[in-house]
Amino acid sequence: MKKDAKKAMVNIFILMMQWTIFFSIIGLEYLSHKRMGVMRYLLFKKYTYETLWLQPYFINVYVSVLFGGLVICLFWYIHRKDKGSARRHLLLAFIINLAGIFFILAPKGRNLNAYPFFLIGIFINLILQYTRLWFNRMGYK
Amino acid sequence: MHMIKKKALLFILLLSSLVLFAACTSSTQEAVKGKKDQPEIQDISTQDLQSKIGQKDWVIVDTRLNDAFNGWALDGVARGGRIKGAVDFSANWLKVEIENREEKLQQILETKGITPEKNIVLYDANGKDAVEVADYLISKGMKHIYKYDVKEWAASKELPMESYENYHLLVPAVWVNDLIQTQNNGKPYRIFEVSWGEESQDYKKGHIPGAVHINTDEVEEPPLWNRKSPENLEKFALLNGITYDTTVVLYGSDSMAAFRVAAILKYMGVEDVRVLNGGFATWVNAGYDVETQANDKTSVDSFGATIPANPDYIIDLPQAKEILADANGSKLVDIRSWDEYTGKITGYDYIKAKGRPAGAVWGYAGSDPNHLEDFRNIDNTMRNGSEIINMWQEWGITPDQRLAFYCGTGWRAAEVLIYADVMGLKNISLYDGGWYEWSSDPANPVEIGEPKQK
Numbered sequence: 001m002k003k004d005a006k007k008a009m010v011n012i013f014i015l016m017m018q019w020t021i022f023f024s025i026i027g028l029e030y031l032s033h034k035r036m037g038v039m040r041y042l043l044f045k046k047y048t049y050e051t052l053w054l055q056p057y058f059i060n061v062y063v064s065v066l067f068g069g070l071v072i073c074l075f076w077y078i079h080r081k082d083k084g085s086a087r088r089h090l091l092l093a094f095i096i097n098l099a100g101i102f103f104i105l106a107p108k109g110r111n112l113n114a115y116p117f118f119l120i121g122i123f124i125n126l127i128l129q130y131t132r133l134w135f136n137r138m139g140y141k
Numbered sequence: 142m143h144m145i146k147k148k149a150l151l152f153i154l155l156l157s158s159l160v161l162f163a164a165c166t167s168s169t170q171e172a173v174k175g176k177k178d179q180p181e182i183q184d185i186s187t188q189d190l191q192s193k194i195g196q197k198d199w200v201i202v203d204t205r206l207n208d209a210f211n212g213w214a215l216d217g218v219a220r221g222g223r224i225k226g227a228v229d230f231s232a233n234w235l236k237v238e239i240e241n242r243e244e245k246l247q248q249i250l251e252t253k254g255i256t257p258e259k260n261i262v263l264y265d266a267n268g269k270d271a272v273e274v275a276d277y278l279i280s281k282g283m284k285h286i287y288k289y290d291v292k293e294w295a296a297s298k299e300l301p302m303e304s305y306e307n308y309h310l311l312v313p314a315v316w317v318n319d320l321i322q323t324q325n326n327g328k329p330y331r332i333f334e335v336s337w338g339e340e341s342q343d344y345k346k347g348h349i350p351g352a353v354h355i356n357t358d359e360v361e362e363p364p365l366w367n368r369k370s371p372e373n374l375e376k377f378a379l380l381n382g383i384t385y386d387t388t389v390v391l392y393g394s395d396s397m398a399a400f401r402v403a404a405i406l407k408y409m410g411v412e413d414v415r416v417l418n419g420g421f422a423t424w425v426n427a428g429y430d431v432e433t434q435a436n437d438k439t440s441v442d443s444f445g446a447t448i449p450a451n452p453d454y455i456i457d458l459p460q461a462k463e464i465l466a467d468a469n470g471s472k473l474v475d476i477r478s479w480d481e482y483t484g485k486i487t488g489y490d491y492i493k494a495k496g497r498p499a500g501a502v503w504g505y506a507g508s509d510p511n512h513l514e515d516f517r518n519i520d521n522t523m524r525n526g527s528e529i530i531n532m533w534q535e536w537g538i539t540p541d542q543r544l545a546f547y548c549g550t551g552w553r554a555a556e557v558l559i560y561a562d563v564m565g566l567k568n569i570s571l572y573d574g575g576w577y578e579w580s581s582d583p584a585n586p587v588e589i590g591e592p593k594q595k
Contacts, residue, residue, distance in 0.1 A: 033338070033339070034338070036337040036338070036357075037490060040366070040489075040490075041490040041491045043363045043364065044364070045491075047363065047364045
């Protein structure tokens with residue numbers, strides 16, 4: 001019982017963090033259309049990052065990492081017959097990987113003012129999701 | 142017994158009436174005495190006024206709208222402009238709703254030399270402004286106050302009046318209203334509300350009838366927020382129905398954006414660019430109609446001239462370096478706050494570097510990147526040109542020099558450029574890249590801290 005309660009609390013905490021990150025970035029993008037200072041700051045960051053970790057080589061690395069994660073999650077989901085929350089978290093990890101790939105490859109994605117922050121958000125959410133998976137002891141009872 | 146009571150009552154009544162009468166008489170006398178103690182506002186003749194000009198113990202004060210002071214012939218005067226040597230203290234400033242208004246007005250009085258020991262001549266053209274200002278000055282302890290109808294002065298051509306060479310660049314609300322009513326006598330004109338953003342809340346709340354919104358992103362672009370290329374500026378002009386001979390009126394809730402676009406339009410070659418002096422508040426305070434329905438842009442096929450027709454109006458990095466190299470004949474003038482100029486802060490979230498181009502001189506600005514108090518009156522109209530020139534002379538900036546104004550990304554500097562243009566300064570320009578461009582290249586020399594000398 002105690003273990004279940006602890007598990008539930010951690011899951012809720014991680015879920016809240018994921019949603020907070022997601023909505024914060026959405027909010028930042030929204031504000032960039034309402035406040036000139038926000039827009040210019042985001043564009044400044046975008047231009048700075050484009051010379052650093054948003055170069056085409058790194059983009060290919062990110063897509064590869066996401067694709068690898070996608071394949072592993074899909075394999076595990078099909079291969080494992082476990083039921084319950086762990087399998088659910090695995091599916092969610094799969095979806096986040098897929099969404100990340102679509103976002104990076106979509107031409108209109110780069111037009112977003114908060115584009116670098118969306119990328120950062122996707123990877124942070126993915127790490128949090130993997131943490132949830134591990135915590136829920138994927139494959140263990 | 143009954144009789145005694147009656148008599149006592151009558152006596153009390155009589156005594157009360159006497160006391161009341163005495164009290165009333167006393168307060169009336171005090172009121173009359175108080176009024177007698179208040180300084181009298183005397184009239185002054187044209188001849189007397191003429192003899193007082195230039196005398197140190199006299200100050201001549203223009204109480205009219207800033208536009209009249211600048212040069213516009215308003216309220217039926219025969220000639221526009223101000224009496225030569227007059228300072229400005231507009232009655233309009235007494236109605237502005239701002240924080241610390243009294244403190245600011247007091248500072249203004251001191252700056253303009255309107256002090257209790259002086260003889261103060263207040264003039265107007267409508268018979269009201271001078272009285273309003275007089276009442277205010279009396280409440281501040283001024284005693285020697287005269288009033289004068291400037292229509293008399295303006296009617297005599299031999300009496301000296303002055304106005305800014307290009308006062309017509311800044312227009313009063315009445316001029317814009319006349320433009321709309323007469324449809325500019327058939328000549329093309331456009332009125333634009335200028336602010337950042339595809340949708341403007343200010344525009345939606347209410348705008349000058351017929352006005353169309355311009356988003357400043359239509360004329361400038363990242364990463365440095367410089368003006369767009371001539372080809373893209375032409376597209377902007379065509380989309381907004383602007384040709385080289387269109388009369389273009391620009392305004393905003395805050396005028397800085399309007400001045401930015403005005404500078405770019407003049408650079409492009411639009412011959413008749415006007416900015417509403419004091420912004421949208423001027424239109425509202427004048428009581429003119431406001432509409433909320435959005436107006437569509439109407440395009441044209443051709444601009445009618447090669448862009449840019451005035452390439453020297455806005456300059457870039459190489460010309461800015463030339464100016465710095467010519468220390469005596471030219472000045473690169475920093476229109477940012479003192480803290481930005483000295484490198485205490487950058488002033489912007491997206492500009493990391495602090496400091497200034499080595500050799501740039503401070504030209505005043507305001508408290509932060511969004512304000513320009515040193516160049517505006519409290520009703521956001523243009524500050525007295527003489528005061529601007531005096532501020533600059535402290536820093537070795539003189540009207541005969543080649544002056545290039547810059548700030549972070551060109552907004553504050555554009556407003557000051559237009560004011561310099563209004564005053565008739567000749568060799569002036571806007572350094573578009575500003576501190577953002579200069580600081581982007583580590584090879585450009587930079588200074589930090591207070592300058593060693595002015």
